Amino acid sequence: MIQTLRKSEVMMENQERSSSRAGMNGGGPKKLVDLLEDPLPGVGTYEDFNTIDWVREKSKDRDRHREITNKSRQSTVALLRSLSDAFSGWLLMLLVGLMAGSALAGGIDIAAHWLTDLKGGVCLIGFWFNHEHCCWTSNETTFQERDRCPQWQSWAELIVGNSEGAFAYIVNYLMYIFWALLFAFLAVILVRAFAPYACGSGIPEIKTILSGFIIRGYLGKWTLITKTITLVLAVSSGLSLGKEGPLVHVACCCANILCHLFTKYRKNEAKRREVLSAAAAVGVSVAFGAPIGGVLFSLEEVSYYFPLKTLWRSFFAALVAAFTLRSINPFGNSRLVLFYVEFHAPWHLIELAPFILLGIFGGLWGALFIRANIAWCRRRKTTRLGHYPVIEVLVVAALTALIAYPNSYTRMSGSELISELFNDCSLLDSSQLCVNVSETGVGNSLADRPAGEGLYTALWQLALALIFKMLITVITFGMKVPSGLFIPSMAVGAIAGRLLGVGMEQLAYYNHDWLIFRGWCSPGADCITPGLYAMVGAAACLGGVTRMTVSLVVIMFELTGGLEYIVPLMAATMTSKWVADAFGREGIYEAHIRLNGYPFLEAKEEFEHSSLAVDVMRPRRGDPALAVLTQDSMTVEEVETVVDSTHYSGFPVVVSQESQRLVGFVLRRDLLISIDNARKRQDGVVSTSQVVFTEHAPTQPPEAPPPLRLRGIMDLSPFTVTDHTPMDITVDIFRKLGLRQCLVTHNGRLLGIITKKDILKHMAQIANRDPDSILFN
């Protein structure tokens, strides 16, 4: 009984749907059917590892919105529903901001801080306190010695009761390695056991997903939970990786999960991607405490379809997240990030020369890093190395801990290192980099000073740390643990910048009378700020690796808060990008996308070849003709034969095989589901039934089986280009409209089809790469 009812419902819906389409045509008063509910479950959805059709998704959402608006005029309840629908976007943004800002970023910060400190020792008041917190709680320290208190004991003190001497050092060393290995092991095991998608930075995949690709489970709850936990472990293990990139992934997971609360976003892939774009902004906003920079990062680096409405909402979400994080105050200084800095000294035009030098260094390093890292990752993919991810992680973690411990600059975490390097020396600062203060003693405390003994040691250590960081990051990024690239890149740049800055400071101190220093750097003045050099270097290296531009400068600007430091940052970032681009135009994320064979059509680069659509379309010359369906002259069986004998995702529908005049386009998935459903439920549809795509079924002999009407699942407005369309225009159309496929016509006749994959293969071919590296459609 129930089945019969449902059957007739389906039939009615099918008829209503096609009659509503026909009704629209008439231009009279339009009766709208409920387009919110799909007539058949599954029709209009996508398979895993497939590209969505942006135009169809957006059109679906507009239909939905139109229907709600129309209804809202009829009753108060519907009006309220319409209002709640309009505000659900904002509510969702608020939730994303709150969740990403509080539960995750704050939690990750606090946990990572604690675990990192655990490698060095433990708090006797409670093992859950981190070093700083432990000494605050103890209340026995002065300001100078805030990180030394009896309650915090190093492992040597705890185990052998002694904190001095070689033996204690070795005990601490071993415990450091032990914890590092334990954390790394847990991280890689958890990733393998629960969510393989949780590894890496996630930004390449998110870029691909935002461009319209489907990877089921990539933004799911298991990935979220696993990534959050393993990120803390991986960061704490001392590996050369950061948490900033993965935070973007974590924020996107949050957003994706929260999307399920709202029908509007759950059911529409395009709308959901708007939310994910905002979530990417949220991720960077909490990572760097830079809401504007985060939004620009999402706009510049991650997003594909970023309408202005999304810009405004992203900004809102980023701000909510930043303020949530600040009210949690994970660093205990009411700053959003560990490396907030405030410079006071101005810079001089002549200093642009070293800044540009840093830009060149950053660009070179970026280009080199990308090549080395991609080569290493390709080796991991193709050789037996890839079969032992756990051992790989353990070996790298052991190596890192072994080398890092003796050098205080590599022993501290990446963000602490950056924070120290960005810092300007002042009297209160007890950093080794500022020990030259004690030598001069008197005079202006901020003035340039001659280097002391301690500083030379520090410089040596820094130089070694630079080499170590440069090498280890290449093999670390891409391992099967969550790993961000922002912090290691910035650390490399900051070290190089600080070294150059100190060098400049000494040069200026001993050579006040040189032409280049004369006039602006008198003796006793504070003319060179090594911290600024570190910052510029960090921006240059990050720029070289990721090829970010505006967003990078704005993020750095938000860290310092001074508009006058934008110019050095901009000079370095521009140089870095130009230098790196000269070696290869891809940033690290694009390179990883290509390595993984995702179908990503880069929006930034122009298609520069002069080929035409006819050169790219399938079927190629000599291939069998394009598989098409006719609008009213094929039986169910014939259609099934066509579908089964090919692997295409969709088929054009033409008037007749002879005329090849295009009527519409039907997706394989929809076709299969509909035929299957009709066979099961619809009376009398058999293999010899005629498949009809026209509005009115052609007259048939009375004894013929009832036709299968499929106009409802056909896309009546497929995109077409002519065979003479230059490919640069075609690529532009694909990018801007987010197409999946496009039909090619010649003088009004259907000639072939171009899919996104065809375009990517063609582009690979032009660039002398393997076209078969593009794996997905």
Added chain:
Amino acid sequence: MIQTLRKSEVMMENQERSSSRAGMNGGGPKKLVDLLEDPLPGVGTYEDFNTIDWVREKSKDRDRHREITNKSRQSTVALLRSLSDAFSGWLLMLLVGLMAGSALAGGIDIAAHWLTDLKGGVCLIGFWFNHEHCCWTSNETTFQERDRCPQWQSWAELIVGNSEGAFAYIVNYLMYIFWALLFAFLAVILVRAFAPYACGSGIPEIKTILSGFIIRGYLGKWTLITKTITLVLAVSSGLSLGKEGPLVHVACCCANILCHLFTKYRKNEAKRREVLSAAAAVGVSVAFGAPIGGVLFSLEEVSYYFPLKTLWRSFFAALVAAFTLRSINPFGNSRLVLFYVEFHAPWHLIELAPFILLGIFGGLWGALFIRANIAWCRRRKTTRLGHYPVIEVLVVAALTALIAYPNSYTRMSGSELISELFNDCSLLDSSQLCVNVSETGVGNSLADRPAGEGLYTALWQLALALIFKMLITVITFGMKVPSGLFIPSMAVGAIAGRLLGVGMEQLAYYNHDWLIFRGWCSPGADCITPGLYAMVGAAACLGGVTRMTVSLVVIMFELTGGLEYIVPLMAATMTSKWVADAFGREGIYEAHIRLNGYPFLEAKEEFEHSSLAVDVMRPRRGDPALAVLTQDSMTVEEVETVVDSTHYSGFPVVVSQESQRLVGFVLRRDLLISIDNARKRQDGVVSTSQVVFTEHAPTQPPEAPPPLRLRGIMDLSPFTVTDHTPMDITVDIFRKLGLRQCLVTHNGRLLGIITKKDILKHMAQIANRDPDSILFN
């Protein structure tokens, strides 16, 4: 002789062109002809008041770029040319930044400052000094009395030798009115005489131009010169207008003129618009000293096609301009703007209520202002009022001066007023708004204070100023002088905000024990910052009028520099936008675009109606069939008949009248030029010659005149949609690809055409507006 040579050149070029197109088709090694030079002068250019074809322009630029790249592999000179071509964009940006920042913004600031002060008096040391500068130069003043010095004499002192008493007041009053009238008269006369396009804010027209419209002379040198001079005069005349909006126009003029230095930008309408987008950012950057805000303003409010490359370059140009302006230092305080502020007091969550109240006020005022202003401007357009622009300006200027002088808050210039209202009271401040200091005397100088007598007077004056500004701005904006809306809108909001802020302060002072103040506002504390309220109010009103969102918040953020004030600003801006949108979704600029009938397709709003392409296309049902050309069966005479009997801008080319299968699209202008040219130059082309659009001319009888081959001017890749394409998708395609027209097919047959104008007319019809208000194509 020369003519014969040129003739054969043209023929060769035509042949080369068509053979190169055919060659591309083959897929073999491609021989490229010089596509940089048009085969015929005029082909490929546009008429005045017409829409450009973005796709064609961008494709042209890619052809050019490809050719340069190909050549660069051949010789070093060509490589250098290619490099210089690549960097010409940056060079152009540098020049735009320098020119807009220095010569114009700096010059305008200084001149306007001087002329504004001239209304009150004159400097005896030299009449070219403004008030402040005069007293600096005199060196006889203390810090407190920096604006009172014997060298600066009011007109009364100079004329009647007395600065006190009623008579002196009247003399000053009259002189003030005299100067105001003189400046206003000069401004309107100069605009009428030299450049009618110099009037208004220019932003509506620039939005339209950036969306792909051509208005010749709108960004020319005469407009630049006239606008710069008259802007100074108009601002100085005391009219309720600002210079911020017009600065965008001035910067775009600079950019457009500088574009002529580079072939790349001179010859390509699309590339030039990239530069103009950046120039809009430069304009706002120098107006508010907010480079990031300027770029976002250009992105959000003005631009249409804004690729990421432009974002980065805009940022560069905006920064160059801001730093140029700062090194000129027009305000003598090394700040970029007059109303830079620095707040120190935090705000409390409860204060969000008054901030949202300000948002509601701003939204209401914005909606009301737009309606009133548009009604007034429509009246000016349709009644006799519009025939007397000079008298109108003089009457409004006289009225403004007459009412403004007695009230010190309206007497000062708009930006001074805003600066005063934004200011936080401190001991050094001698402003009337802060006179309550003297009463309490002791204690925390920053604490909330009871209001003194002087403050009550100031509040009354402010309230009157508010009403006056609200009324006078409605009739001022849109007059035939350069007039910006930013400053008047912000002034209205700042007054309202300050009034509310002082109210809150008094409330908190007398009611410390109220629940809402308890806990955060103890007696003697500085809990309410009236300056912040003024700032929030200014943002709310500006947001209500222009519907800016992100850019507005970022501009305000850059004025204050404190991240924590973003939340109040955002709350107010969001509320303001929502409230204003409830009354009508158009901002003031869109409203003016519509008033002027420009063909502007708003990118922000979704098309929400359910019509199909077939409902919008021409010919409508019952109209005569679409005028088409056939590819090889029409004579020159027949083509001319078709062209002459219609007014369409272009014609589809079909295989034959019977099949209606589409081959290409040819523009009327190109067709006329080519036929005209062929008749003049090409041997034997007469009225009976066959017009051939195919690759190979059909065989003809030997005595027939030679055919006219026009494949070269035909667009071989016209855009098509099917008749069933929903209009929301069609509108999306038009917006995203920047189309001018699109052909409509049904089952592969040509059915009709949709132009941008058709879409705009259809949209007007849906919104119950007059479709004939869309004037241009």
